Amino acid sequence: MIGLPWPSSWEALRIDVPALKADGEPLEDAFSLPVPLLSHWGLDYRFPQPVAFRVRASRQGERILVEVGMKGVLVVPCSRCLAPASASMEGEGEFAFRLGPEGRQESEDEDGEDAPQEDVQELDAWADRVELAPLFWEVLVTALPSGVLCKEDCRGLCPHCGADRNVQSCQCEEGSVDPRLEALRRALDADEEFQRREGK
Numbered sequence: 001m002i003g004l005p006w007p008s009s010w011e012a013l014r015i016d017v018p019a020l021k022a023d024g025e026p027l028e029d030a031f032s033l034p035v036p037l038l039s040h041w042g043l044d045y046r047f048p049q050p051v052a053f054r055v056r057a058s059r060q061g062e063r064i065l066v067e068v069g070m071k072g073v074l075v076v077p078c079s080r081c082l083a084p085a086s087a088s089m090e091g092e093g094e095f096a097f098r099l100g101p102e103g104r105q106e107s108e109d110e111d112g113e114d115a116p117q118e119d120v121q122e123l124d125a126w127a128d129r130v131e132l133a134p135l136f137w138e139v140l141v142t143a144l145p146s147g148v149l150c151k152e153d154c155r156g157l158c159p160h161c162g163a164d165r166n167v168q169s170c171q172c173e174e175g176s177v178d179p180r181l182e183a184l185r186r187a188l189d190a191d192e193e194f195q196r197r198e199g200k
């Protein structure tokens with residue numbers, strides 16, 4: 001589970017277990033949720049409009065399966081020039097739950113010792129709800145795109161002087177020094193300078 005907090009307004013989102021008939025019709029629901037600024041991977045993601053979530057929950061005996069789908073639009077700094085770049089995002093996830101100790105025993109008999117370990121979350125026998133906030137949050141954060149560009153052919157920032165090459169050209173010679181080598185050279189110079197001052 002992802003260790004970021006979800007909006008507190010999401011706490012009320014849940015599936016009522018008693019409403020889920022065993023082997024009955026699945027429950028479906030849809031939500032349109034505002035998402036506040038989200039910082040992830042060192043980037044600030046903004047959501048200019050509410051993110052759409054849909055959920056489908058079904059129950060088979062003591063097992064509950066919750067399927068989540070998500071669709072939204074976000075704005076994040078362009079990975080080349082840092083200007084705001086917009087992208088659409090989609091994601092989905094499946095979450096399995098098992099109710100109570102009875103269900104567990106039954107299932108151990110079925111699966112046997114060597115059964116592959118399924119990622120099933122246990123619910124207390126008396127649990128009356130499945131919280132949706134952590135599920136929605138996981139689907140959202142997992143789907144955050146990286147490397148978003150403001151436009152396909154964004155020319156990015158000059159690695160030498162930082163000029164935005166989309167709006168201006170600079171005097172720096174194209175490809176004169178590989179910026180990675182340049183950084184290394186500067187680090188070595190600084191090291192030499194340090195050693196000289198230390199008198200070594």
Ligand SMILES: [Zn+2]
Pocket residue numbers: 078079080081082083149150151154155156
């Ligand atoms: Zn750009």
Ligand SMILES: [Zn+2]
Pocket residue numbers: 158159160161162163170171172
């Ligand atoms: Zn430049």
